[in-house]
Amino acid sequence: MHDLDLELLKKMLSAYSPSGNESNVRELIKNAIEDYVDEISVDPLGNLIARRKGNGTKVMLAGHMDHIGLMVTYIDDKGFLRFTNVGGISPAITLSQRVIFEDGIIGVIGNEKIDSLKDLTLDKLYIDIGASNKEEAETMVSIGDVCVYHSEPLIDDKKVISQAVDDRIGCFIMIEALKRIQNTNNDLYFVFTVQEEVGTRGARTAAFGIEPDIAIAFDVTATGDTPKAKTMAVKLGAGPAVKVKDNSILCHPKVKDYMIAQAKENNIPYQMEVLEHGGTDSGAIHITKSGVPSGVLSIPCRYLHSNCEMVFLSDIENSVELTKYILQNSIE
Known part of the structure; x- marks a missing residue:
């Protein structure tokens, strides 16, 4: 295996950067890539756009920097916080989690008394930051503050387990591929997008500005390889998945076939992905302006939108290798 910069990955997974507040992880990524690109900029919404110049096909790559979070909506008299979701939050996964705010305040998620777990909804949950009353809580947090799950990323010789794998792992693959690309005529735009979890907003505006010839998004996808899982032909360890469709896109046949051809030519294992729910940045990119032929390279991931999302290093x-070949070969 090549030397993947796992220290960088750990830092990226630990960075507090929920949707709409991606500056911490953006700074990490900027520092990691600036020596490998010709131009680098941040657009008005906060997307990080890095260009490796070429005279050929204009290719936009997109991976989203943001992750899901919880936003404070109300502080009660006893100092407990009510919240709403920023992105897809499951009540069952959220119960008993530790959470951390941007300034380092840590809380835990508790629940009102309920008769059955079937009754567990977000409005039955609260955040306990250890405040004795409303006044004390208000010195610690404000309405509109956002916290995220708080746990240590774990990386061993086979796997990664962490919060925010969706989609720091896509961003990481783009970074590592950028370092390995040799010569290419393609005009490459590496876009690290904002606000994907709340509706692919950053990708939409970035694509409008870049007007790419083709686009590829990098994101995680679900798997069907756990006990009694919903049937799905994707599993950990069988290689990246080439998306066919999800709720937001039918991937362009030419882009999809080109990705498959590169995998076959370079003996890289791959899988085909049909996702029956959810979407990625490509969903927004492909219907920008007069249309952009788009595809998605998906990373198989278990336990999505939890603090223990799992992916395999292989x-x-x-x-990374497949991305390198996709980008450095000429694209018709």
Whole structure:
């Protein structure tokens, strides 16, 4: 296996950067890539756009920097916080989690008394930051503050387990591929997008500005390889998945076939992905302006939108290699 910069990955996974507040992880990424690109800029919404110049096909790559979070909506008299979701939050996964705010305040998620777990909804949950009353709580947090799950990223010789794998792992694959690309005529735009989890907003505006010839998004996808999982032909360790469709896109046949051809030519294992729910940045990109032929390279991931999303290092490595070949060969 090539030397993946796992220290960088750990820092990226630990960075507080929920949707709409991506500056911490953006700074990490900017520092990691500035020596490998010709131009680098941040657009008005906060997307980080890095260009490696070429005279050929204009290719936009997109991976989103943001992750899901919880936003404070109300502080009660006893100092407990009510919240709403920023992105897809599951009540069952959220119960008993530790959460951390941008300034380092840590709380835990508790619940009102309920008769059955079936009754567990977000409005039955609260955040306990250890405040004795409303006044004390208001010195610690404000309405509109956002916290995220708080746990240590774990990386061993086979796997990664962490919050924010969706989609720091896509961003990481783009970074590692950028370092490995040799010569290419393609005009490459590496776009690290904002606000994907709340409706692919950053990708939409970035694509409008870039007007790419083709686009590829990098994101995680679900798997069907756990006990009694919903049937799905994607599993950990079998390589990156080439998306066919999800709720937001039917991937362009030419882009999809080109990605498959590169995997076959370079002996890289791959899978085909049909996702029956959810979407990625490509959903917004492909209907920008007069249309952009788009595809998605998906990284198989278990336990999505939790603090223990799991991916295999072999899939990361194979994704980086496949991305390298996709980008450095000429695209018709």
